[in-house]
Amino acid sequence: MIDSLIDGVMAVAIYSGAKDPFNMTEAEVAKCKEYMIKQRPLLRSYTNDNTGWQQALASGELVAADSWNDTILNLQKQNIPSMFMIPKEGPMTWTCGIGMTSWVTPQKEARVYDLINAYLSADTGVYWVETFGMGHSNKNAYSHFSGEELTKRGLTPGDIDAYIAAGHFQATIRNEPALQAIYEEVKAGI
């Protein structure tokens, strides 16, 4: 299990049936904690070691892992039979943002836009989907891949908006420090 709130707690929150996993009531948090305690014996470790869980999946030590899309690509490159599981509750989706700080001078602003444009270009998108297997904000990038190639990466071909709407789009987690404290208790077995 990835050692982070979004993976360790929010995924369990979705499974436990919280109405809004990112803004849970006290009762929902308590129920989520119960499920996390039940989940703990099924896990080998709480970790951020990407290579570690990829090796564990390759050796057979792990049968399933919470991971990013590149894991599947790396395993398939090694001819290790593996596939992306999309839970019945729907996939968890997110977008990464780029922020511009208030102290960027007007002269440097153009460079920031250059960077953002580079990030959003279809070329970057193709490289991104090809190499890391994760989705890209530029829809045109997907036309370079067959449906099979996208499915292999856990990306459903077709209507991207419908794909995102069918899952859980990540939002800012309410009361993050309190949830982190609960997560630490669960990890410590208390």
Add this chain to the structure above:
Amino acid sequence: MVTASDRVGAKVSQPASWRRVKAWLHRHASARGYFLLSPTLLIVIGLMVAPLVTMIGLSFATQRYLAIDYSFSLKNYWAIFEPAAKPAYYLGIPFYLHKPIYVILLLKSILISLVATVVVVLISYPMAYFLAFRVKKHKLTWIILITVPFWTSYLLRVFAWKIILGYNGVINSGLLSLGLVDQPIEVLLYNTPAVIITLAHAWTAVALLPIYVSLEKIDRSLLEVASDLGATGFQRFVDVTLPLSLPGIIAAGLLVFIPTVGDYITPTLVGGTNGIMIGNVVQSLFTKGSNAPLAAAVSIVVIAAITILVCLFLWGIGPDRLRRQKA
């Protein structure tokens, strides 16, 4: 034009303030001592005292989401020791605390470190004994050869144990190829024993040297006397060698026990879901938990607990050792 006598005069004459400083230093012997120590003293103050004082100060502050409120508060210490009516159990011991995680993990870390320290001393002692009593030539070469594996990074040594104890690691591969097991043993890694094994190996070199020094210092004529008086090899070891090497054992024990209580790299890499220690919680509070003041308070409690334990230990063995020396 500058004459030769002017130049001599310039060398001799010193600013009045410097003369006063010199005179003051001449009068105060302790100030002279501190002045001579000043480079080391400044490093100790800057790198040890100042961070500790800062951490103590931070432990009385309060985290308000992203900002830290520096007004004095005991809230963090209250969070660690706040009593509760319903107990949480660890090793059958009830902890009547609202947030028992800190005290339970502190106890767990102390127990893990104690076991690791005992294992380290048991491994190091025979090695040091061999070096001190059996090796006659090229002792330095032997010491270097024994400590060579410990010159590698601590992180790499911990990681090596992951490869040794892992699912398809050295031990499991060996057992499988010998046909002793049908499938890899999973209990070798990701638990408390794995943490203890890794800590014991990682700290062996640290314990080896003080034990070796104390054994090396033993007057060999005492051992000869014991033999002359009819003591067997075992009696000689128990009654002469072991008591005289106790200072080295104690030093080694403290050198290993004190830093391992707060270790977080080892439990992170080989501890899995069962090997978590107090260091992991402190690290998590400082980073993901975004609560540096509470992390500082937990750290201070850990330091205080270790200090009390070490003082009790030294107090416990102190009088006994004195009595032995008098006898």
